[in-house]
Amino acid sequence: xxxxxxxxxxxxxxxxxxxxxxxxxxxxxxxxxxxxxxxxxxxxxxxxxxxxxxxxxxxxxxxxxxxxxxxxxxxxxxxxxxxxxxxxxxxxxxxxxxxxxxxxxxxxxxxxxxxxxxxxxxxxxxxxxxxxxxxxxxxxxxxxxxxxxxxxxxxxxxxxxxxxxxxxxxxxxxxxxxxxxxxxxxxxxxxxxxxxxxxxxxxxxxxxxxxxxxxxxxxxxxxxxxxxxxxxxxxxxxxxxxxxxxxxxxxxxxxxxxxxxxxxxxxx
Amino acid sequence: xxxxxxxxxxxxxxxxxxxxxxxxxxxxxxxxxxxxxxxxxxxxxxxxxxxxxxxxxxxxxxxxxxxxxxxxxxxxxxxxxxxxxxxxxxxxxxxxxxxxxxxxxxxxxxxxxxxxxxxxxxxxxxxxxxxxxxxxxxxxxxxxxxxxxxxxxxxxxxxxxxxxxxxxxxxxxxxxxxxxxxxxxxxxxxxxxxxxxxxxxxxxxxxxxxxxxxxxxxxxxxxxxxxxxxxxxxxxxxxxxxxxxxxxxxxxxxxxxxxxxxxxxxxxxxxxxxxxxxxxxxxxxxxxxxxxxxxxxxxxxxxxxxxxxxxxxxxxxxxxxxxxxxxxxxxxxxxxxxxxxxxxxxxxxxxxxxxxxxxxxxxxxxxxxxxxxxxxxxxxxxxxxxxx
Numbered sequence: 048x049x050x051x052x053x054x055x056x057x058x059x060x061x062x063x064x065x066x067x068x069x070x071x072x073x074x075x076x077x078x079x080x081x082x083x084x085x086x087x088x089x090x091x092x093x094x095x096x097x098x099x100x101x102x103x104x105x106x107x108x109x110x111x112x113x114x115x116x117x118x119x120x121x122x123x124x125x126x127x128x129x130x131x132x133x134x135x136x137x138x139x140x141x142x143x144x145x146x147x148x149x150x151x152x153x154x155x156x157x158x159x160x161x162x163x164x165x166x167x168x169x170x171x172x173x174x175x176x177x178x179x180x181x182x183x184x185x186x187x188x189x190x191x192x193x194x195x196x197x198x199x200x201x202x203x204x205x206x207x208x209x210x211x212x213x214x215x216x217x218x219x220x221x222x223x224x225x226x227x228x229x230x231x232x233x234x235x236x237x238x239x240x241x242x243x244x245x246x247x248x249x250x251x252x253x254x255x256x257x258x259x260x261x262x263x264x265x266x267x268x269x270x271x272x273x274x275x276x277x278x279x280x281x282x283x284x285x286x287x288x289x290x291x292x293x294x295x296x297x298x299x300x301x302x303x304x305x306x307x308x309x310x311x312x313x314x315x
Numbered sequence: 316x317x318x319x320x321x322x323x324x325x326x327x328x329x330x331x332x333x334x335x336x337x338x339x340x341x342x343x344x345x346x347x348x349x350x351x352x353x354x355x356x357x358x359x360x361x362x363x364x365x366x367x368x369x370x371x372x373x374x375x376x377x378x379x380x381x382x383x384x385x386x387x388x389x390x391x392x393x394x395x396x397x398x399x400x401x402x403x404x405x406x407x408x409x410x411x412x413x414x415x416x417x418x419x420x421x422x423x424x425x426x427x428x429x430x431x432x433x434x435x436x437x438x439x440x441x442x443x444x445x446x447x448x449x450x451x452x453x454x455x456x457x458x459x460x461x462x463x464x465x466x467x468x469x470x471x472x473x474x475x476x477x478x479x480x481x482x483x484x485x486x487x488x489x490x491x492x493x494x495x496x497x498x499x500x501x502x503x504x505x506x507x508x509x510x511x512x513x514x515x516x517x518x519x520x521x522x523x524x525x526x527x528x529x530x531x532x533x534x535x536x537x538x539x540x541x542x543x544x545x546x547x548x549x550x551x552x553x554x555x556x557x558x559x560x561x562x563x564x565x566x567x568x569x570x571x572x573x574x575x576x577x578x579x580x581x582x583x584x585x586x587x588x589x590x591x592x593x594x595x596x597x598x599x600x601x602x603x604x605x606x607x608x609x610x611x612x613x614x615x616x617x618x619x620x621x622x623x624x625x626x627x628x629x630x631x632x633x634x635x636x637x638x639x640x641x642x643x644x645x646x647x648x649x650x651x652x653x654x655x656x657x658x659x660x661x662x663x664x665x666x667x668x669x670x671x672x673x674x675x676x677x678x679x680x681x682x683x684x685x686x687x688x689x690x691x692x693x694x695x696x697x698x699x700x701x702x703x
Contacts, residue, residue: 096643099651121622121648133626135652200702212598212699230641236419236427236522247642249619250666250698251394255428256419258667258698259394260524266397267527275699278642308654310646311601311663313701314587 050299052112052149053084055091058296063156074155080119081140082149088112091297092305093290095283097150099139100308106146110303113150114293116157116165116282117229125152157289158231164292165228168285173244173276174205175224186233187240188224195219195272198242208280210311214258215242215272216265228281235261235273242272246281279310349687353410353538354382356389356685363684366548375545378417379425379529380538386410386688391678393671394695395539397528402693404535412677414543414670415695418525423541425529427522543670546677547618554617554638557672561593564613574616575632580609583660586634590664594672598699599665603649608658610634617669620645625661634660638669668697 060070071077080097091112092105097119105113118125120136130136143150157164166186170177179188190198196217203211221241227233232245234255243257250258257273264271287304294302357377361368369375378395388408392399394415403411416423532539546553551573559565559576569575581589584606591600614632616624618639625645629635629652640646640663649661671694678692 096647098647099654103654117643121626121644121651123643129623130626134630135648135655135657138655139651196702203702209701210601211701212601213702214698214700217700236524238519238522250639251415251670252421252619254420256416259396259415260419262695262698263397263528264524266401267524269523269527271524279647307647308650310642310650311603312606313598313601314584314591 049087050297051084052079052082052086052088052151055088055112055297056084056151059153059293062292062296063160066160068156068159071155075124076118076154077152077156080115080125080150080152081143082147086112086147086149088149088297088300090301090303091290091293092303093286093293094305095279095286095307097152098307099135099142101305102139102143102148102150105303105305106142106148108303108305110301110305111147111149113148113305114289115150115152115307116154116286116289117278118152119150153289157285163228164285164288165282166226166285167288168283169228169244169246169276169281170226172206172280172284173202173226173274175226175244186226188226190222190224192220192222195221195242195270195274198224198272199274202244202274202276206276206280208276208309209313210277210280210309212275213273214261214275216270219265219270219272221270221272228285229278232257232275232281235271241270242274244274244276246276247278248275277310279307283307349386351386351685351687352383353377353380353386353540356386356410356681356688357382357540359684360542360545360681364545364549366545368545372544374421375542376540378413378423378539378541379532380536382538384409384536384538386538388688389681389685389690391674391681391690391692392695393667393674396695397531399693399695400528400531400535400537403537406691406693408689408691409535409537411537411539412542412674412681413539414541414546414674414677415667416541417539418528425525427525542677547673552615552617552673553676554669554673555615557674557676558594558615558617558636558669560676561672562590569612574614574628576613576615577611578613580611582606583608583610583634583662586610586613586660587662590636590662594664594668595694595697596664596668597697598701599663599668599697601663602660603646603662604634604653604660605658608633608660610660616640617673619666622648625649629659629661633658634662636662636664638664639666665697665699667695671695 063070088111090110091114092110093114094101096117097113097115102113120127120130161184175188179190181187181189194217195215198221199213223239223241225233225240225243227243227245229246230248232248233243235243235257236255248257261271261273283306290302290304386409388406389410389412390403390408391412395411395413395417400411418424555573564576564578567576567578569577583604587600587602610633612633614628614635616628616635616637620637620640622644625640625648629649637645652659675692678690682690
């Protein structure tokens with residue numbers, strides 16, 4: 048009997064429940080975004096976001112089910128009413144229809160899992176040794192003392208992504224690192240954090256405006272740093288862990304992590 | 316990590332407050348002595364800003380200092396960082412008008428959120444509570460700011476154009492997971508006798524950044540006013556006007572729309588490099604699109620924009636220059652557009668950099684409005700840098 052997308056989702060729900068994360072039908076995020084439970088699955092791609100690039104790359108490899116951590120239609124709510132007249136939306140939807148694509152989002156439930164793969168992925172991706180995590184799932188790391196400049200250079204080198212942004216005195220001595228994924232980038236203010244490495248956060252008028260705080264810290268000689276690697280960059284790598292978790296449950300098909308693509312480049 | 320005492324902070328932050336190369340800048344103006352107060356200046360702003368003043372605003376209010384202070388000079392800035400305040404004092408100014416918050420959130424409270432102790436995040440407490448540590452909090456508290464609403468409070472009226480919403484976010488943020496505190500055993504005490512382990516018994520030391528900034532403001536008797544929602548509600552958007560003027564695009568304005576410019580064809584990477592150079596950007600600028608694509612029609616989306624603004628603007632231009640968008644909205648939209656084969660460019664220059672272009676215009680406007688006192692613009696610069 049052919050494997051359907053509904054069956055894949057059911058097995059995912061069952062394993063999550065077994066691991067202490069019962070499925071919440073009230074989640075507005077974790078739903079089918081294109082296609083539905085009856086679509087026959089030929090292969091599965093996990094990815095950060097249902098970008099056109101991720102969908103096309105998966106489809107080219109014969110993977111017609113996309114499990115994306117983030118949205119597909121450029122808003123968290125995947126509100127299609129605001130995009131339905133957009134030419135790129137039409138191209139994307141036409142491509143998915145023509146290629147028998149099914150997209151399912153897994154966001155809220157991933158973040159409720161322990162470990163949360165997105166945080167594990169971020170830490171791995173920026174070169175933080177898991178052995179230096181202060182406690183299981185603390186998302187804080189105690190690293191040998193270094194400077195903010197050296198740490199940022201290391202993060203950039205390991206990541207290989209140029210659009211990294213750093214705030215703070217490059218010579219600030221740092222060793223207590225807090226890691227964030229996506230918009231869940233923690234505040235840099237607590238006394239027991241030297242550096243935050245995170246995905247994305249509002250520049251000003253956020254919950255806490257870390258850039259200005261770190262600029263002032265630098266002027267006042269308080270060692271603080273803020274390293275922002277991008278929302279995509281911070282959560283993409285955890286989709287590799289998610290693929291590894293999913294694979295044993297669906298032995299009928301290939302499960303592969305496909306990258307949603309680089310968002311930004313930087314000018315000289 | 317060293318925690319400086321408050322006295323050390325005062326010494327540190329007031330060093331260089333007198334003397335220095337800029338000390339005589341305002342004295343040279345040789346104006347007759349003015350009795351104009353900060354409040355007088357704000358009243359003139361309210362009368363002349365061009366939009367009805369939202370009397371209920373918690374955004375455009377005094378954030379520090381005594382509004383009845385006689386003003387010696389005005390500094391207009393994108394963000395009143397300690398570095399900007401130091402430059403203001405060196406230049407002889409005591410009134411600072413800023414676009415961004417001064418105290419690190421929309422609430423703009425002089426006290427840090429919650430306790431200064433381990434693991435205290437901003438989500439856990441509301442500003443305006445009793446000041447932790449007490450001593451570092453300024454006595455010359457001005458009006459307005461303390462009553463500022465919680466971070467994320469709904470924006471008052473008189474906001475910018477509908478396309479440019481700088482509200483508290485989209486409600487789209489992923490839930491912020493709690494950050495468990497570091498076990499006390501893993502962290503050496505912040506200072507002898509005041510370790511985290513004894514935090515329950517001893518009040519935690521004051522946040523050194525809040526303390527340092529408050530001390531500098533108080534010891535120099537500075538007055539700080541935030542001007543953003545009314546300033547950016549002006550038509551045309553001052554941030555667009557300022558950016559275009561800096562880039563030499565004013566003459567290329569398309570049909571009287573300050574958000575559209577038809578420039579001589581330029582490759583996307585050259586355009587981005589030019590923006591970076593002219594606006595003195597370090598790490599803030601990021602680009603999507605084919606580097607060699609030659610653009611002519613430029614669109615501007617000043618400030619922070621939601622996806623609707625990008626959806627409306629990008630199809631009508633070659634390159635869209637934005638202040639700030641959320642990555643999974645405008646940026647991934649542009650990524651998809653470019654991936655689909657449509658020739659487009661998308662350049663994010665950064666919110667603070669973008670506010671700077673608008674406040675430069677504000678400084679020029681204010682010079683004419685308050686001729687009695689010297690007015691100068693000081694940029695907070697680009698918060699970001701990039702490692703090699």
